[in-house]
Amino acid sequence: MALLVLVACQPEEVITEEVDGRWVVSPTDAYYHLYSGRWLKVAVPLAVFWWLLGTITILMVLVSRISARLREQMYGAPGSE
Numbered sequence: 001m002a003l004l005v006l007v008a009c010q011p012e013e014v015i016t017e018e019v020d021g022r023w024v025v026s027p028t029d030a031y032y033h034l035y036s037g038r039w040l041k042v043a044v045p046l047a048v049f050w051w052l053l054g055t056i057t058i059l060m061v062l063v064s065r066i067s068a069r070l071r072e073q074m075y076g077a078p079g080s081e
């Protein structure tokens with residue numbers, strides 16, 4: 001309960017920005033992050049990480065399949081003695 005009160009009492013971060021020739025104070029909510037472009041600071045690194053992870057996974061599967069094929073050619077199929 002005390003944690004909830006502490007979180008509720010903390011001041012919200014606000015940003016001062018110019019809109020139509022006047023300065024306004026706006027909270028840093030989802031609308032602000034969407035239209036200011038700040039969401040890109042989070043989305044771009046996550047997207048790069050996602051594509052790198054996918055690429056590495058695909059490459060590892062290909063290396064595994066190629067090595068299994070090569071091992072079968074060199075030593076024969078497993079269990080075929």
